[in-house]
Amino acid sequence: MSEMPAVRVDHVGIAVESIEEAEGLLFALGCEKIHEERSEYGSFTWATYVLGGASRLELIAPRAESVSFLTEFLERSGPGLHHVTLEVADLDRAVAALEKRGIDVVDHAEFEHWAEAFLPPGNPTGALFQLMEYYDGYAETRGAGDRLFVDGERL
Template sequence: MTHDTPIRVDHVGIAVESIADAEPVLTALGCERLTEESVEGRFRWAYYELGNASRLELIEPEVDGFLTDFLDEHGPGLHHVTLEVADIERVIETCEAAGLRVVDRTRFDEWTEAFVSPRNATGTLFQLMEYHEGYANERPVGDGMYIGGRRLDRE
């Protein structure tokens, strides 16, 4: 089973102890910071653009939780790959039909997300994200939050 839903890599998430300590690495590689935000005091994330279509995210813990557990077990490094999808339900159905475990489905006002468990043949945590209309309106860089300045549409 396959889907015909538009999908692309949105960003790669890198777990770090400190965004401030890790940012010079990305700057040396030519990245430009787009934004930095805190998620309910649990963790901070900073988003970087590299070229015109590649993005990296640094995530650091603010309190003990899933991210400190990850860092304790693995140290700094690749945490997840986020895929922007035009129809998250269709992609989830395809993943589950292929025997992949999809967890933590959550709908927010500005996006819907779900995660493909890293207990798959790649060992990678995939975040599926469908942006809703207006997601970028609340961000200082506006449509710069989308690759190429626009979110995927269902085609």
């Protein structure tokens, strides 16, 4: 089975030096901050903002005490668009469908409450795409709960 499963834009990730300094613009645009968390899997902090019913933005900032993919990105490119996250209903099927079409998929990883893989920015769009499948427990382990999902439900 190599058909692409259900997929939708989950959020756009924006790399910044400081969430606190950058989020003022998002507030001016009418965003509501619903979540902030230090990643336990990397040296960064991420915050989620909702704009309207289903539009979501994410600010990601490096932790001051470490060097990571994010500090390297900011040194190379400065603040700006980092990635587009697409929620998929079945990550394994999505990866198989993309690879069948000759599209590179890298860094496939499984975590307790989600799985992810990436389409590197060497693709024709020049954008880094994160493919993400949410598992049971993702919302329950975070203060914003189901608000972290587009329209309050995962695919």
